[in-house]
Amino acid sequence: MAGVKLIHHVNVQISDRARTRDWYEKVLGAEFLDRGPLNQRQLQLRIGTGEMHFTETPEAVCTGHFAVEVDDWDQMLLNLDKLGVAYSRSAGAVDAPPRTSEDTQYQGRREDNGEHYTYVHDPDGNMIELVYHPLGLMDSAGNPVALADNTKRLRWKQKDGVARSA
Ligand SMILES: [Fe+2]
Secondary structure (H helix, E strand, O other): OOOOOOOOEEEEEEOOHHHHHHHHHHHHOOEEOOOHHHHHOOEEEEEOOEEEEEEEOOOOOOOOEEEEEOOOHHHHHHHHHHHOOOOEOOOOOOOOOOOOOOOOOOOEEOOOOOOEEEEEEOOOOOEEEEEEOOOOEEOOOOOEEOOOOOOOOOOOOOOOOOOOOO
């Protein structure tokens, strides 16, 4: 049976491309992807090993949320504090009761895998869950699976001699 290797990109609606690019660069360390003519119709950013594509529309509609795995939890929260980005353990619910002894109003822990999580909103209100799994990733045989730890300038390979495309 055919399967999926990874999520290539997520597309969300935004109302101001420059504001969105600035926020994602500062908050999530996103990298602008210069896709030539495609830049006219979409903002495309690399976030970790995946991509996010942003469609500009005057009345951006936010639906659900998506989650990103962060590489350093404490540094991420320090950066949010520095930038004045609010974060909360409750995904929109006010005063959700703590489920573990380590839960606070700002962040939560899952007891089974140690996952850390919290939620932020981008300037248009798109909700983003930040997660961190300190125990790492493993395959079906229990072997550790490494993640790319250097995503700077990560690109899908291009055929030699072919002009850059999406
Ligand atoms: Fe979630």
